[in-house]
Amino acid sequence: MQKTVIVIAGPTASGKTATAIRIAQLFNTSVISADSRQCYKEISIGTAKPSPQELAAVPHYFINSHSIREEVNAGMYEKLALQYCEEIFATNDVAVMCGGTGLYIKAFAEGIDEMPEIPAAVRQSITNQYAEKGISWLQEELQRRDPDFYAGAEIHNPARLMRALEVLEATGQSISVFRTATKRQRDFRIIKIGLHLPKEILHDNINRRVDMMVSAGLVDEVRAVLAFRNHNALRTVGYTEIFNYLDGNLTLPQAIEDIKVHTRQYAKRQLTWFRKDPGYQWFDAREGEQIDAWLQQQMDT
Template sequence: MSHQRFIVCLAGPTASGKSAATLSLAQYWPIEIINVDSATIYRQMDIGTAKPGPVERRTVPHHLLDIRDPSETYSAAEFCTDTLRLIEDIHSRNRIPLLCGGTMMYYKALREGLNNLPSANPGIRRELENEAAASGWPAMHAQLQHIDPLTAQRLAPNDSQRIQRALEIHRITGKPMSQLLAEQRPNQEKPWHYVTISLEPSDRAVLHERIATRYHAMVENGLVAEVEALFNRGDLSESMPSIRCVGYRQIWAYLKGEVDLPTAIEQAIAATRQLAKRQLTWLRAQPDRHIVDCLSLNTVDQIQDIVPQYWNAPPR
């Protein structure tokens, strides 16, 4: 496989310094960033997603930011289509695409291909949301445990989005999602080989402190007002993927009067730490990843030592 068939993916948990690393790399390589993030795709959601700002976007081109209204959805299939198109376009301009982000479902779809699962059914989704509103997501998780224990055991009882999807698939097909996934082995030709550089903390307690510090800074910088603007639109709800984003749904609950603000902040920090744990679990299951300590003082130097073997272009 020739070097130009390699695509480098800079992955890591939230608050691991991925964005800062890409800006440093842009000083030496003609890169363009393809964002692998299911939250930064949304317009009007800047503070809580830690979206790259105007200075960062002027420093290095970013793609797949602000491409959806918060009322809209964006699937892994759409991400794959857009990313493959962007890779070709960036290469055609003699520049280097760098995938960067922490939505592991998107990386998985690119690396392994997409399973042919049924599309979303709005009627069934509303039905499930109504059931969850009445009984709670832990009860829905118990329902999933009964019909699809393999899927249920890998989902947290409050993982509403994935529980809903698994139950939806069962109601559409009459089969457990785990069975359908076992039956379907993607057989798609992969035009690129994806190489993962994984930013992982040598001390998880330090990452946890970073997460708390960053979220408090988001609140100080206007996160509540940002969520309130979405809340006041009147066409959004906590059942939508945009509002389900970690850090947003907790402030949404505060605006609904369900919790006070200090509680919402603590819940958001706890949920973000759980997200980081899931991200690290997925990354550590990738046997061919290059591990870089995101807490090191020479993180960028370590990345610089790795990328030349995959990028044909010399550093500038």
């Protein structure tokens, strides 16, 4: 049988984890996470990590594998995920990859381009201006200067926006230019499944999940990583809003509402990203039997 990686992707709160675990059990294999934040040990609530029971159901890679003191990026992820595959393929023909970080999945499937070096002065200047003027300045600058990138960007992720602006300042070219290298060929097959849900169900899932995060102690989790607030993984939805609350800029109910709104917007951008790739076969996340039947058919060809 040809070595195969089954990718389960889609927006946040669409049911990826449950689907990936079911499929991994079907093939008696392991799951490689493709989430840029769940690898950090210190942040579990705001990243919607699989529960201890889910983690015990099948072996998982790239969850709780790093410390928030480290920076992990798509280039590192590509190398790590290929190593994880090698390990799984030593005893199994199938591996499952699951997550919503589109850039990580793309890096794994196609390789990732080398990014240009950014002069320290450029980086410092942008960091200072962001500290002074906030995320709206980053959004406005990129919308004006690089509208094509901005259209598909994670616009509530200052780290991604600052990176794009740094490349623009340092090279005079859009970061998109450096993301168009020749696709690398992998010596295994990749089957991609995209999960979606009707909008009202997805939004309901998101709202419920955010309320559960708050009940589970999200504020205390964010308080515990306050010293690392400039880390890429913490400049994201669920953390920036609580930092704002802890800074006294928002009430807690406002912060919670912001997390819900920003998560819904993020889910929409994730869908846009994944739908641009014609390689995905899309299913309603509730269609478990149809997914399994289609997958079996693919594995037999």
